[in-house]
Amino acid sequence: xxxxxxxxxxxxxxxxxxxxxxxxxxxxxxxxxxxxxxxxxxxxxxxxxxxxxxxxxxxxxxxxxxxxxxxxxxxxxxxxxxxxxxxxxxxxxxxxxxxxxxxxxxxxxxxxxxxxxxxxxxxxxxxxxxxxxxxxxxxxxxxxxxxxxxxxxxxxxxxxxxxxxxxxxxxxxxxxxxxxxxxxxxxxxxxxxxxxxxxxxxxxxxxxxxxxxxxxxxxxxxxxxxxxxxxxxxxxxxxx
Amino acid sequence: xxxxxxxxxxxxxxxxxxxxxxxxxxxxxxxxxxxxxxxxxxxxxxxxxxxxxxxxxxxxxxxxxxxxxxxxxxxxxxxxxxxxxxxxxxxxxxxxxxxxxxxxxxxxxxxxxxxxxxxxxxxxxxxxxxxxxxxxxxxxxxxxxxxxxxxxxxxxxxxxxxxxxxxxxxxxxxxxxxxxxxxxxxxxxxxxxxxxxxxxxxxxxxxxxxxxxxxxxxxxxxxxxxxxxxxxxxxxxxxx
Numbered sequence: 001x002x003x004x005x006x007x008x009x010x011x012x013x014x015x016x017x018x019x020x021x022x023x024x025x026x027x028x029x030x031x032x033x034x035x036x037x038x039x040x041x042x043x044x045x046x047x048x049x050x051x052x053x054x055x056x057x058x059x060x061x062x063x064x065x066x067x068x069x070x071x072x073x074x075x076x077x078x079x080x081x082x083x084x085x086x087x088x089x090x091x092x093x094x095x096x097x098x099x100x101x102x103x104x105x106x107x108x109x110x111x112x113x114x115x116x117x118x119x120x121x122x123x124x125x126x127x128x129x130x131x132x133x134x135x136x137x138x139x140x141x142x143x144x145x146x147x148x149x150x151x152x153x154x155x156x157x158x159x160x161x162x163x164x165x166x167x168x169x170x171x172x173x174x175x176x177x178x179x180x181x182x183x184x185x186x187x188x189x190x191x192x193x194x195x196x197x198x199x200x201x202x203x204x205x206x207x208x209x210x211x212x213x214x215x216x217x218x219x220x221x222x223x224x225x226x227x228x229x230x231x232x233x234x235x236x237x238x239x240x
Numbered sequence: 241x242x243x244x245x246x247x248x249x250x251x252x253x254x255x256x257x258x259x260x261x262x263x264x265x266x267x268x269x270x271x272x273x274x275x276x277x278x279x280x281x282x283x284x285x286x287x288x289x290x291x292x293x294x295x296x297x298x299x300x301x302x303x304x305x306x307x308x309x310x311x312x313x314x315x316x317x318x319x320x321x322x323x324x325x326x327x328x329x330x331x332x333x334x335x336x337x338x339x340x341x342x343x344x345x346x347x348x349x350x351x352x353x354x355x356x357x358x359x360x361x362x363x364x365x366x367x368x369x370x371x372x373x374x375x376x377x378x379x380x381x382x383x384x385x386x387x388x389x390x391x392x393x394x395x396x397x398x399x400x401x402x403x404x405x406x407x408x409x410x411x412x413x414x415x416x417x418x419x420x421x422x423x424x425x426x427x428x429x430x431x432x433x434x435x436x437x438x439x440x441x442x443x444x445x446x447x448x449x450x451x452x453x454x455x456x457x458x459x460x461x462x463x464x465x466x467x468x469x470x471x472x473x474x475x476x477x478x479x480x
Contacts, residue, residue: 012374012375021269023267023268023269024267024269024270024364025267025364026267027263027264027265027266027267027268028263028267028268029261029263029264029265030264099370099374100374101373101374101375101376101377101380102370102373102374102380103380103381104380106380107376107377107378107379107380107381108377109377110374110375110376110377111377111378111455112377113377114377114441114454114455114456120375120377120453121375121451122371122372122374122375122446122453124264124265124364124365124366124371124447125364126364127367127370129370130339130342130367130369130370131362131364132362133341133342134252134339134340134341134342134350134362135252135341135350135360135361135362136341136347136350137341137347137348137349137350137351137352137353137354137360138347138351139347140341140342140343140344140346140347141343141347141387142385142386142387143384143385144383144384144385144412145382145383145384146382147381147382172384201354206362207364211361213360213362214354215351215354216354
């Protein structure tokens with residue numbers, strides 16, 4: 001990717017989705033790029049250090065420079081993060097899990113990079129949202145990711161109804177997530193709110209040894225017993 | 241992933257997005273799984289054979305069995321595809337480019353697999369949609385993929401306006417694609433239809449040596465000259 005830029009490149013570095021082997025989700029050339037870096041903008045320094053260690057990076061841990069994203073005010077706090085990039089050094093952006101800038105605070109950093117005409121290169125790795133969509137068998141031609149649904153009961157039920165209706169109107173797969181300790185409650189709310197014919201995919205522990213992906217009608221979920229407590233899960237819904 | 245199933249596993253196999261090195265986008269353990277298979281359900285036999293060759297699979301080409309998806313009637317035609325799976329053999333599902341079952345006809349096959357209680361395992365690889373979203377700097381917490389916009393001019397303009405409005409109302413990144421020889425026309429339509437303050441990311445040749453990803457306001461696109469003709473491109477829009 002030749003460039004007239006004198007600025008560095010911001011590499012978007014995927015990390016594992018939990019305790020999975022690096023070689024199951026990270027391509028060799030991506031690993032090489034990771035090995036070439038010693039400065040990172042990260043969501044979480046501890047998990048970033050663990051990932052780099054698991055990647056067998058040749059850079060000693062003491063030589064890493066980490067900039068931790070201030071989630072609640074990414075733009076104001078993070079201008080200093082770009083000094084090295086503007087001086088021509090390549091640096092990496094890393095999420096706590098999966099690919100950066102999707103369902104995490106990294107997008108604000110990427111936006112700032114574009115504003116400063118810094119080259120952004122996304123690297124291939126695991127995304128629980130994308131892997132869940134692939135494996136769901138639901139519509140992959142039109143889909144919508146909503147992030148977290150509202151916590152408050154009435155509001156949540158109303159949102160589920162609205163999402164289900166939109167899914168039918170637009171033939172659109174609806175994806176959403178929940179804080180893992182509230183997963184069982186969300187599944188119960190879905191089973192209680194949605195039509196029996198609506199398809200629901202529950203994709204748990206994606207890319208891990210315990211991965212479980214089930215797509216069935218709400219009427220079948222009513223008869224199923226499943227424990228999602230504290231397990232990272234993507235929910236996908238399609239109503240016809 | 242231990243299982244009580246006696247049926248085989250349907251592996252969802254990602255392929256390159258064009259002429260990119262396998263090692264840039266396919267993890268080593270995914271390659272090992274590919275090497276273990278000799279039967280595939282594919283969107284396009286020719287491109288599947290080329291990819292398997294580039295993967296240095298040990299299986300001779302003459303020993304492969306391919307089932308080609310009938311795009312316009314995937315469900316009726318494809319029941320025979322599952323014979324081996326039901327007899328306990330693992331097989332692979334492959335798209336023409338990128339990951340299967342997203343923006344291609346593969347999802348119908350995955351849905352049938354779930355209906356027959358066949359285990360589905362999604363494997364990590366390149367998705368132009370996901371990579372474009374990561375690299376856009378636009379909202380990765382809420383986003384919507386629309387596939388192709390309508391071709392008819394009036395309808396297309398109306399859809400662009402509707403999508404832009406929804407983006408502002410829901411703070412939602414809107415993603416869409418076009419047949420590559422119509423990309424320049426779509427860009428012109430976007431520039432002519434959207435508000436000057438709307439952010440547009442044009443992500444071209446993702447993961448290839450010619451990759452180019454630019455995010456800027458419509459008012460800046462008005463001043464830009466860019467040729468997207470016949471280059472695979474993802475368009476992303478965010479209006480505030």
